[in-house]
Amino acid sequence: MHDVTRLAALVAVAEAGSITKAAARLGYTPPALSQQIAKLEREAGTTLVIRHRRGVTLTPAGALLVGHAQRVLDELERARHGLAAVAGLSGGRITIGTFTTAGIHLLPPVLAAFRRAHAGVQVNIREYEPPAGLPAVAAGEADLVLTHTYEHQPAVPLPTGITVEALLVEELVLVAAPGHALTDPAEPLPWRELSGRPLISGSRGLANREALEALFRREGLPAPVVAYETANYGMSCALAGGGMGLALVPRTVAEMSENALSIRRLAPPGLHRTISLVWRTDDRSPALATARALFKSTGRTLPRRAPEEPAP
Numbered sequence: 151m152h153d154v155t156r157l158a159a160l161v162a163v164a165e166a167g168s169i170t171k172a173a174a175r176l177g178y179t180p181p182a183l184s185q186q187i188a189k190l191e192r193e194a195g196t197t198l199v200i201r202h203r204r205g206v207t208l209t210p211a212g213a214l215l216v217g218h219a220q221r222v223l224d225e226l227e228r229a230r231h232g233l234a235a236v237a238g239l240s241g242g243r244i245t246i247g248t249f250t251t252a253g254i255h256l257l258p259p260v261l262a263a264f265r266r267a268h269a270g271v272q273v274n275i276r277e278y279e280p281p282a283g284l285p286a287v288a289a290g291e292a293d294l295v296l297t298h299t300y301e302h303q304p305a306v307p308l309p310t311g312i313t314v315e316a317l318l319v320e321e322l323v324l325v326a327a328p329g330h331a332l333t334d335p336a337e338p339l340p341w342r343e344l345s346g347r348p349l350i351s352g353s354r355g356l357a358n359r360e361a362l363e364a365l366f367r368r369e370g371l372p373a374p375v376v377a378y379e380t381a382n383y384g385m386s387c388a389l390a391g392g393g394m395g396l397a398l399v400p401r402t403v404a405e406m407s408e409n410a411l412s413i414r415r416l417a418p419p420g421l422h423r424t425i426s427l428v429w430r431t432d433d434r435s436p437a438l439a440t441a442r443a444l445f446k447s448t449g450r451t452l453p454r455r456a457p458e459e460p461a462p
Contacts, residue, residue, distance in 0.1 A: 247295035300361035333412035348377035
C-alpha cells in the first residue's frame with residue numbers, strides 16, 4: 151500500500167515538471183520532496199522519475215502510477231466533501247475567494263450573517279483577480295468564488311466541472327473631480343466625449359481595460375488614453391477626485407466612495423460588470439449552499455441592473 155502523501159507528491163512533481171516547483175507548491179524544501187519520491191520509488195520497487203537539468207521526466211512506471219494516484223486523490227477529495235455534508239453545518243471549513251470591490255461591499259455582511267448562524271464553520275478568505283478564481287475553484291483551492299466579467303471584453307474560457315451563476319449586474323459611471331466640465335450636463339455622456347481624454351483604468355490584460363478598449367473600437371474611436379493604471383477602483387476614485395483624470399467605476403463604488411466626486415452616467419451602449427458566484431458543480435456542502443443563499447440575498451440589496459441572461 152503506497153502512502154497517500156507520497157502519491158500526492160508524485161502527482162505534484164508530474165504536474166510541475168520540476169522537484170523545485172512542486173516543492174514550492176506543496177510547502178516542502180526540494181531535498182525533503184526528493185526524499186518522499188525516493189521512498190515511493192522504494193515502495194514501488196522501480197524508478198518513477200528521471201532527473202535532468204531542466205527538471206524531471208516520468209518513467210513509464212511513474213506515468214502509470216500517476217494515473218492511479220490521481221484517481222485515488224480524487225476519490226479522497228470526494229470523500230472529504232461527503233463527510234462535510236454529513237457533518238452538516240456544525241463544523242468544518244470552507245474557503246471563499248473574492249476580488250477587491252466584492253470583498254469590500256458584498257463579503258462583510260455575508261460573513262457576519264453566516265457566522266451568526268453557523269459559528270462552528272471556519273471560513274477562510276482568499277483574493278483572486280478575475281478570472282484567476284475560476285481555475286482555483288476547479289482545482290479545489292477555493293470552494294466558492296466571487297468573480298466578474300465585463301460587457302464587450304473577450305470571452306473568458308471556463309474550466310470543466312464548475313457552475314457560474316450571475317449575482318448582479320452593475321452599471322459603470324464616469325467619475326471626475328468636483329465641478330469637472332464633462333459631469334455638468336444631466337443627460338448621459340456620449341462616448342466620443344472621452345476620446346483623447348486622460349483616463350484611469352486597469353493595466354493591459356485586466357478585464358476592465360480590455361472591455362474599455364473593445365468598446366472604443368466598437369464605437370470607432372481611437373484607443374483610449376490611459377494616464378494612470380490601477381487595478382483598485384478605490385484608487386481610481388481617489389485619483390479622479392484629485393483631478394488626475396477620468397475614471398469609469400461601478401456605481402456602487404462611486405456612491406460609497408469617501409472621495410469628493412462628480413458622477414455622470416454614460417450613453418448607450420454603456421458599460422456593465424456582471425458579478426457571479428462560482429462553485430464546483432458536484433459540491434453538495436450545506437455550508438456552501440447557505441453561503442450562496444446569503445450572497446444572493448445581499449446582492450439584491452445593492453444598486454443593480456437585473457441580469458437578462460446567465461453570465462457567460
